[in-house]
Amino acid sequence: MKAVVLTAYGDPATGLEFRELPEPASPGTGQVLVGVEYAPINFSDILVAQGLYPLHPELPSVIGNEGAGRVLKVGTGVNNVRVGDRVTLPIGSFTWRERMVVNAEGMVALPADADPQQLAMLSINPPSAHLLLETYVQLQSDEWIVINAANSAISRWIVSLAKQRGVKTLGLVRRAEAMSAAREAGCELVLLDDDNAPRKMVEALGEKRVRLALDAVSGEATGRLAKLLGPGGTLVSYAAQSFAAMVVSPFEVIFNDLTVRGFSLGNPAFSGQISSAIMQAATMVASGEIAIPVTATYRLEEIGAAIAHQARGGKVLLKVAD
Known part of the structure; x- marks a missing residue:
């Protein structure tokens, strides 16, 4: 065999x-x-x-x-x-x-x-996407979530299941050439994962604030996600493609009262x-x-x-x- x-x-x-x-x-x-x-x-x-x-x-x-x-x-x-x-x-x-x-x-x-x-x-990916959307924040129709690595396979499941709930997705990608794949996945808004993302998000969404951010990258990308969350928002780490330690400003956590959680599909x-x-x-x-x-x-x-x-x-x- x-x-x-x-x-x-x-x-x-x-x-x-x-x-x-x-x-x-x-x-x-x-x-x-x-x-x-x-x-x-x-x-x-x-x-x-x-x-x-x-x-x-x-x-x-x-x-x-x-x-x-x-x-x-x-x-x-x-x-x-x-x-x-x-x-x-x-x-x-x-x-x-x-x-x-x-x-x-x-x-x-x-x-x-x-x-x-x-x-x-x-x-792996579909149940993970389902649980990421259901477990940490009680999302309402017409809300936004933000994800990084938005051109990945699991992101397609996150976006598709979010759409079924009436939830819109802001997708971040690390390379300009990956933006089309994130759009094809169904992200309503796609931005480069850089320091300009917060300003561009405000320009696009106005006063809407994101309550859930899903991190698949770690490293400095985690900190950029945290900057996109509104007060009381929740950041969930479920992968670490960069293999780097999460870098989040304590002031984002302190003054925005952010919650940082971890997700594993193996959780009993x-x-x-x-x-x-x-x-x-x-x-x-x-x-x-x-x-x-x-x-x-x-x-x-x-x-x-x-x-x-x-x-x-x-x-x-x-x-x-x-």
């Missing part, structure tokens, strides 16, 4: 290897055997490979936090899915391999006519909301309401090239099934 294995923590380019592994055992009671079709290379996967994620498997180990495939065999007591159903795989179940046995509890059949590449990206408090968010996202994908641009796909044997491409940007998927 083909797989990608992490052999050492550190640089993903050298620590990840293509290998042939033994076939998994037959599914036991309450389990299913799934043939993986696609699995994305996410930021969280890179963190796992670098040893910076809370999940630290004993090495060598297959990794991969997300994916989708078809049920090949069901164990006794499984009645929620059947052979042939397409399903998402549990978060953190090490998906970068051709076949795997997983628990069937909570698993649901996905729309049969939906794009399998899109379905492979449903387990969120476990009961993830399945329904995935199913909502699957329905949106099947209807064509949203599609995440895929930059490239690579076979497992091409893991080195795939990791190099991911580092350059864009959404990269592993094409696991032949």
